[in-house]
Amino acid sequence: MRTGVLGLTRLDLAKYPFLREASRHVSDLGLDVRDLLAPGLSKVLDRALSRILEAVRFGKVLPDLSDEEVEILSFPVAIMMVSSVRSDFLVKRYALAEARRAEELLSSEPPDKVMLIAGDLGWSIRQVEVRVGDVLYEFSLGLIDYLRNASGMKDKKWKLVNRLVLHGEVLITRPEAARLLAEEVRRRVEELIRRSSGKLKGPPGVLAPYLERVREAMSELELEGAPRLEEAGEVIFEAFPPCMKAIYGALTEKKHVPHVGRFAFTAFLLHVGMGVDEVVDLFRQVSDFSERITRYQVEHIAGERGGKTRYTPPSCSTMRSYGLCVGADELCRKIRHPLSY
Structure with missing residues (x-):
């Protein structure tokens, strides 16, 4: 099933529910976030909770594409849950976990799909095919978008002096595009949570048991001391x-x-x-x-x-x-x- 943006399917929105097109899809169903909290939508609530628990425990939201609609709808509910806990630690951890999931999924997408995702995120990007030695550069990214997302990465390969820059654009490979997009996703998810927190006067009562589960998971993480984490991606x-x-x-x-x-x-x-x-x-x-x-x-x-x-x-x-x-x-x-x- 295709959506309003040419080339984006409902499966794509399930993979990348932070996209603006995914938000429009929810609106087209005649639903807002509070509608999604109805007892009859327990699958959505349960999946929203599992997204957060996976973020807390594993540092990454695991893809579950068995029910595309639930995967799409659970994302805004998870955003509301995270904002309701009012923990900066959880905000950062959840945003990073969604970003890691996105990077993993994007790494296996064809170039034209990556272009669609990047376009929704507001990037100035072109599809190219430039081979330098054994390296194939498949995208040319606007300098501003590149610097915004690569500035926190300390690996020398991300420094602008070590990049191929042509006409104000930086050549990047497909894995590099996925990594940079993940950084953009992290910021977008954080922004969505902050925005939700500003609108929320108090968490709806139906969320109480779910929020308690989240707090328990966070307490368990703290009690473990040093978590056995192998952080994927670049060090920020x-x-x-x-x-x-x-x-x-x-x-x-x-x-x-x-x-x-x-x-x-x-x-x-x-x-x-x-x-x-x-x-x-x-x-x-x-x-x-x-x-x-x-x-x-x-x-x-x-x-x-x-x-x-x-x-x-x-x-x-x-x-x-x-x-x-x-x-x-x-x-x-x-x-x-x-x-x-």
Whole structure:
């Protein structure tokens, strides 16, 4: 079944329910968000809850396309549920989880479908076919859209100086398009939640048991301490907890960072998805940098040397005991480990 936008099917809207076309589809059914809370639509409520629980527990919303209509309708209900909990931690985690799901799905889409999704998200993008060596660039993205989404990515390949830029547009591969679109999705989902929170005077009573389940899942996550996360995608330094931002800032300003601080920062970076080479590169700006020693230490923390133990960063209480906690913000007060931020 096709929708109002040429080329977008109902299956597409189920895959990408954050699209404006998906919102129009819900409106065309004569429904608003509160209509979706009716007891007769328990499947929608249950799926909305599962979206959030998957985000909290696994860091990614799992695709469930067995009922396309439920998948579409559950998204705005999940947005309302997240906004009703009033937790910045949950807002960020849910938005990132939806973005990861989108990246995974987009990675297997044909170029013309990627173009449709990008168009709905407001991108200035063209489909091209430029081969440089073994690399096939399938899209040419407007500079503003590229910089907006790549600015938080620290891998050197995203730096503009390392990109092919033609006539004010940046050439990108299909996997790169999926990664950049995921960043756009993350921001859109956060915006939808904030907007919903502004409109919501109080959560409808029917949501009470669902919200309680969400809060219980969040409490379980906090009690687990360091979650076993292998964060997909690029590392976003702006999303770091205050303690890690402070250590990073001290390193970039060539200030002294004690050994335990360097250990905590290194273990944190490795657990949120950075590779050994990337971590070593970060320490090059330190005045006493030695590649041989630094690489040995990073590989040891990563579990690639010695007893093959992969170390996790210290808990919040340990960070405080070493004077590495720079003061808790709202999210810090709800967690017990930097990796839960």
